[in-house]
Structure formats: C-alpha cells, structure tokens
Amino acid sequence: MTDVSGDTHGVYGITVAAELTGLGEQTLRLYERKGLLTPARTAGGARRYSDRDLTVLRRTVELLADGLNLAGARRVLDLEAANALLRLRLAELTD
C-alpha cells in the first residue's frame, strides 16, 4: 500500500526496539506471543519493528504501569485500534 503516514514500516531490529522502549528483548518476544503486537519479519525470520510497533510498546508500558496485566493491555490496544479506525470513518462522513 501507499504508505504516506510512514510509520508502518520504519524498520528496527529487536535490539534497537528494546533500547528505544526500555524493555528487554525476551520481553518483546513475549509481548508478541501474547498478541500485543505483530512485528514484520525478514526473509530469515528476524523481527522488524515499525514506528507503529514502538508506539504500541510505549502504550503497553503505560498500561502495565496503570496496573493492567498483558491480557488487559492487549484488549485496550485492540479497542484503541478499533476506535482509531472508527474515527477515520467518522471523519470521512463529517468532512
């Protein structure tokens, strides 16, 4: 897709993503296994984190600090994503 907003495939390796978020690499893999995010993969199977993924990770840190567990954070993340989509559709109707 034509990616004007740009944050969808900003590419970082897991080491960089861990540094940028203050999380451990193992933790990032756990979050993926729990379904909090799904980073892209290289041909060799290495994770590729976009700026979008980093935003999700920072959100996750915030939600965990608020006392949610990973399952709860996952649900909030899903709802926020769905909400953002609805907002876009609403904007199309109101402009």
Add this chain to the structure above:
DNA sequence: CTTCTAACA
C-alpha cells in the same frame, strides 16, 4: 538473530 527451558518474585 531465532526458539526453547527453567528459575524467580
């Protein structure tokens, strides 16, 4: 870089 196992709070 990956997955997996085990230990700990």
Add this chain to the structure above:
DNA sequence: TGTTAGCA
C-alpha cells in the same frame, strides 16, 4: 503472571 538467564 511477567521477566530474565542460559542454551541450542
């Protein structure tokens, strides 16, 4: 339950 260390 979530994180971390070590191994293959």
